[in-house]
Amino acid sequence: MATLAIKSIRKSFGTVEVLNNINVDLEDGGFLVLLGPSGCGKSTLLSIIAGLETSSGGDIVIGGRNVNAIHPKDRNIAMVFQSYALYPTMSVRRNIGFGLEMRKVGADERDTAVQQAADLLQIGHLLDRKPGQLSGGQRQRVAMGRAIVRDPDLFLFDEPLSNLDAKLRVEMRTEIKRLHEQLGTTTVYVTHDQVEALTLGTQVAVMKGGIIQQLAHPETIYDRPANMFVAGFIGSPTTNFLRGTLARSDGGLQLHHAAGVLLLDRTNQDVDAYVGREVVAGIRPETLMVGEGSAALSGRVDVIEPTGPDTMVVVNVGGQMITARLGPKDRPATGATMSLSVDTAAINLFDPVSGDRI
Template sequence: MGFLKIDHVTKSFGALTVLHETNIAVEEGEFLVLVGPSGCGKSTLLSMIAGLEPTTSGDISINGRSMNGVRPADRNIAMVFQSYALYPNMNVGENISFGLEMHGVPKAERDKAIDQVADLLQIRHLLKRKPGQLSGGQRQRVAMGRALVRDPDVFLFDEPLSNLDAKLRVDMRTEIKKLHQKLGTTIVYVTHDQIEALTLSTRIAVMFGGHVQQLGTPKEIYDNPANMFVAGFMGSPSMNLFPAKIVVQDGTAAAEFALADGGKAHLPFPGDAMTAHDGRDIILGVRPEAVTDELGADRSSNAVHTINARVEVTEPAGSDLFVVTQLGGKEVTARFRADVEAKPGDTFPFAVNMEKAVAFDPETEERIG
């Protein structure tokens, strides 16, 4: 049934529908990330869970209780905002305990809760400081501490790391993940950063145009994208997508596509995959790590096939060398080992693991098979 149930929820502003019928069931202790580009509806959905926005239709329930008409203060949720929203005239300890004080919690209980949260987030040395004396990362810890003392049914995070620099974002991601593992709390987390989504979540809802495009585990979303939007949005670098045609010979289906020199290449699908689609035009999707140099290919796979293609650009990236070539008239990024000698203009063998390849319909953009 789900601890947090979003049941046929829609949201419209006048004639504009920004969230179409949405159904998500979040189990107790789960970490659900809502991810997608700006304007996809993820923050609107979070606001409706929080009670900051009413639903146009449908129902949201927490622990079996419908939230329709329930004030935000009565929902037993805690929210961590992008902007921290700390009171500048209060010190850290006062900021953390303010909500408890407003709910009439006795001072002894408030002090105990502050102590526990301060130790958990390692901010005890900051308790007497004002927000203006803190770094961005420290302010975010305080904002998290203020949510944690509430002991809510559900934590809601609205892009909490977007104001931090790149290194601090990575550090805070790790802290949030450790916190979830330690406490086992139910979290709904909004971000536009797909790496954040893949790193933190137990499940991801990929959103676009007010629709949930796919709901699944990080592995399901990454390895088996439901459509071309999910394939292109999730992953860095994103999945390579290029046109091909399915050709079946001797009972084996292969993806046939053009090379930059005018020739054609064939990459067989494993087993009997795609044999029912002879002659069909497709968009072939392959992750960069599934296109590599021959020695870097997955030796446990029986579906690695080599094609010779021209190197267009090389991009050294420390532990990897990204190599750009052209397949099917589109740029394709391959992930080589860092010490591979591949130079622009060279014709080079690219090893493609077709166990990791997926096919999409060019018209509907949905996955085939």
């Protein structure tokens, strides 16, 4: 195990800047998730950590050792790819142990390591099969087994669950979390799936356009997003953005929006500079409930989406569409007028120009 320090990493392809001044410190045994949309630079950053890509500037330090000039095979890392990258003509046993074989590890030691990894991943009964005889989830376990036997300082995962169906993704996500808790190996994990990020990471780096928008614990990312991009990218359904003018009255802080007034639970004096100005209120769908009052939004029900355990209700509030995640029995009629009470303590306010959280 080892710490990981990413220091002022930059990467350009010609005039196109892919990564811009990336800085991350990951503790020994930590789990860093690089999260963002396609093209944000997360896979490029992973490749630079692995040594598969050279940076245009900055340093990668693993376990206190600067590895910029060190060949990938000498960095003591193990990588799990999206495509599994298994040898089709080799048995599972040899696929898992092939890296050790190339490093001239003795047969007995190699067999012991392979068996231990197979037992940990519950694939001992598959050791004599070929990859073509395995399911997608089993192939991913083999790829993980190949990484585990190397006993690396650092695990790197490049969207390892993207090729799996929804049920297998949940199972493998749980498996990866269990393995991390058991092995305690420092891990960097690339994904565009926010559920994977929030459930797996001890730190999450939300990226956009080659820049880290926010680096924090998953709960902080969710509850206190740094800007509107993070707020909108995290959560399903996505955060509602309600525009209005901020005002103070005897009753406290208010948001005057197109369909009325919303009383805010906000005493932070930092907002004084925004009183009388337009702001954007970020309201998560799960913080809305059926009800009326001073902390409520009213409008016409536009769309209803039953999902089984939840009902997604889209309400037109003065021309702004607000989605609420309600219980399965809270199902209004389309076109009806509906009032939604708001957990105002969970509202985040944003500057409409910069997008930053106030």
